[in-house]
Amino acid sequence: MATNPLKYVKTTTVKNTAKYTAPKNTAQYTAPKLTAPYTAPKNTAKYVAATYNAPTYNDRYGAQVDAALNNVTNFSYDPMKDASYQALAQVYGKKG
Numbered sequence: 001m002a003t004n005p006l007k008y009v010k011t012t013t014v015k016n017t018a019k020y021t022a023p024k025n026t027a028q029y030t031a032p033k034l035t036a037p038y039t040a041p042k043n044t045a046k047y048v049a050a051t052y053n054a055p056t057y058n059d060r061y062g063a064q065v066d067a068a069l070n071n072v073t074n075f076s077y078d079p080m081k082d083a084s085y086q087a088l089a090q091v092y093g094k095k096g
Contacts, residue, residue, distance in 0.1 A: 079085040 079089075
């Protein structure tokens with residue numbers, strides 16, 4: 001009988017029964033307190049809020065824009081009063 005060149009090893013499964021417990025002294029794990037890179041001066045009495053007056057807007061084309069918009073929104077067309085339409089209607093009417 002020939003010998004088997006492979007070695008068989010019996011394995012066992014080991015369960016990890018250790019549970020994690022948080023350390024009791026957590027002071028070493030707190031993040032350091034960060035300070036802002038800029039701190040406001042303590043004596044602000046000498047600083048006065050700046051006042052700024054915005055320039056007034058001069059609307060040069062407002063009347064022209066309003067007129068053009070009024071023409072577009074209130075547009076009406078009556079083909080019976082249009083001479084070009086009437087001339088084309090007669091031509092198409094004759095040719096059928």
